[in-house]
Amino acid sequence: MPLSRALCLVLLAALVAGCQFDARGRSTEMAAFEQAQREGRDAGADEVGATRFLFDDFNGLSTDTLESSAVPWKIAATALVLHQHPGEPPTQAKLLAQLQRHGLFVPTAVANWPAGDSPAFARPMGLVSGPVGRRVPPFELEVATIGCASCHAGALYDADGQPTREAWLGLPNTSLDLDGYADAVLEALRAHRDRRDELMQAIPQLFPGTSERELGTLRRFVWPRLTDRLATLGDGDALPFRNGGPGRSNGIDALRFRLGASVQAAGDAATVSIPGLADRALRSALLADGLYAPADAVRLRPLERDGDHASAADQSRIVGFFTVSTMGVPHAEAPEAMPRVAEALAFLDRHAASPPFPGPIDGALAARGGEVYAQRCAQCHGDYAEAEGRPTLQRFPNRLSPLAGIGSDPGRAAAVDADLLARIRASTLGDYLAAEATRGYVAPVLGGVWATAPYLHNGSVPTLWHLLNPGQRPARFQVGGHALDLQRVGIAGVADGGDWRYRDGYRPWSDPQWFDTALPGRSRAGHEAEVAGLDEASQAALIEYLKRL
Known part of the structure; x- marks a missing residue:
């Protein structure tokens, strides 16, 4: 036997025993785009930024991230299809249908794409993948992870409030259910734990062109480690923390996990509603809760569109570290991605202004609502002025509302404790940003508020009408794959006792879940004083104005 081949076999044995090496991959779509640039493709800064937002992995595809957030894509996807369609040939259409159930959105077009036709999508937005491998030892594996657009690209609606297949980069994906997706993959893998050969034979059917090297890697390396891991996991253990359901995330417990701290014991009390990204440059x-700020800047200060505002480069110093909690990137490696993150943020600055409301707007009523907004809302949510046919945010106060004043659920703010702050400051994050427990919530920017339901920081109120009428807020409501209520603005539904459920006959595009405001972190309280005394006419006018933002 030649020495080189013997050495490869020895190294492969070591690999199977425990992955004692590092390998990093690159998003297939992003690598192809960058190769085209090297070969002379003339892509402007906006197209580069939009492509990064959609397809860049930001160092999230590696053997390191396989231990945290990334998945061996072909095994996970094939198991998911076989589990839901036993005895049937696996197809990409079946795979996409399963992914869409959990709010992973496959659009036909991106409405705010900056140059020419938007990309075609063979898989959901933000689900990025690419090959990870080495020649010695022989190792090849397609790895997938969640990118920016999974959470921050949402579906648009038509004139009847029905969801369309068009997407808008910068809107929240209010249907994305990361818990449901992870639980479904775990259930499917567990069901095939003793059926390796069946699964391996199905992979080339679902993914034609899969190489023998990758199949060998899956059999000899991935499968033994995967089955060992499955033996230690119980129901609901697909993630070490919970995100809380459709349209929600748990960055605090995700960061705790990445930094070696124990996650909170109170279920998903630290979860928040995924925010929109309009006018991000006016956030200080x-x-x-305003947890992160640039290390060399005043944490909470007014910013202005034509004056002092945050640059994409400055905010990339913070956003670059979101890859640690979201993608499982080791914190020491996060700074490598900051220049690419800055390109994506610069695109958002220019093209993530909120989409126009799809339904009719009463101009006279909205004008009266603008007066109500100026009197009631502007001191926290910022000053708007007419520009290019609609109100545009000119100045944002970055105002912190203490918990006692705003009355909102304290779970998210309370989750930031001294231990977490100490770990942040001792990590690479501490060299780039300042972290502080503010014990309150910063009023959000309201651009595109009509498309961001449910409302409040914890997503506990289904419509703007319910926000303005605290006594009518439902105890439970459905969320996920929902239609848009064009009058009340938010999740379309009907009152059913203390619940707010979808209308009879409506077929949501993803699996809805019930949001129960009695659970920890989900209280529907808050913002009562700010809306007290608004009569019905003023409420209707204010809602009409908010449609224009």
Whole structure:
């Protein structure tokens, strides 16, 4: 036997025993785009930024991230299809249908694409994948992870409030259910734990062209480690923390996990509603409580569109570290991605202004609503002025509302404790940003508010009408794959006792879940004082104005 081949076999044995090496991959779509640039393709800055937002992995495809957030894509996808369609040939159409059930959105077009036709999508937005491998030892594996657009690209609606297949980069994906997706993959893998050969034979059917090297990697390396891991997991253990259902995320417990701290014991009390990204440059601190701010800047200060505002480069110093909690990137590697993150943020600055409301707007009523907004809302949510046919945010106060004042659920703010802050400061994150427990919530930017239901930081109120009428807020409501209520603005539904459920006959495009406001972190309280005394006419006018933002 030649020495080189013997050495490969020895190294492969070591690999199977425990993956004692590092390998990093690259998103297939992003690699192809960058190769085209090297070969002379003339892509402007906006197209580069939009492509990064959709397809860049930001160092999230590696053997490191396989231990945290990334998945061996072909095994996970094939198991998912076989589990839902036993005895049937696996197809890409069946796979996409299963992914869409969990709010992973496959659009026909991107409405705010900056140059020419938007890309075609063979898989959901933000689900990025690419090959990870080495020649010695022989190792090849397609790895997939969640990227920016999974959470921050949402579906648009038609004039009847029905969801369309068009997407808008910068809107929240209010249907994305990361818990449901992870639980479904775990259930499917567990069902095939003793059926390796059946699964391996189906992979080339679902993914024609899969190489023998990758199939060998899956059999000899991935499958033994995967089955060992499955033996330690119980129901609901697909993730070490919970995100809370459709349209929600849990960055705090995700960061705790990445930094070696124990996650909170109170279920998903730290979860928040995924935010929109309109007018991000007017935020002086990020996250619902203003946890992160640039290390060398005043945390909470007014910013202006034509004056002092945050640059994409400055905010990339913070956003670059979201890859740690979201994609499982080791915190020491996060700074490598910051220049690419800055390109994506610069695109958002220019093209993530909120989409126009799809239904009719009463101009006279909206004008009266603008007066109500100026009197009641502007001091926290910012000053708007007419520009290019609609109100545009000119100045944002970045105002913090203490918990006692706003009355909102304290779970998210309370989750930031001294241990987490100490870990952040001791990590690479501490060299680039300042973290602080603010014990309150920063009023959000309201651009595109009509498309961001449910409302409040924890997503506990289904429509703007319910927000303005605290006594009518439902105890439970459905969320996920929902239609848009064009009058009340938010999740279309009907009252049913104390619940707000979808209308009879409506078929949601993803699996809805019930949001129960009695659970920890999900209280529907908050914002009562700010809306007290608004009569019905003023409420209707204010809602009409908010449709224009």
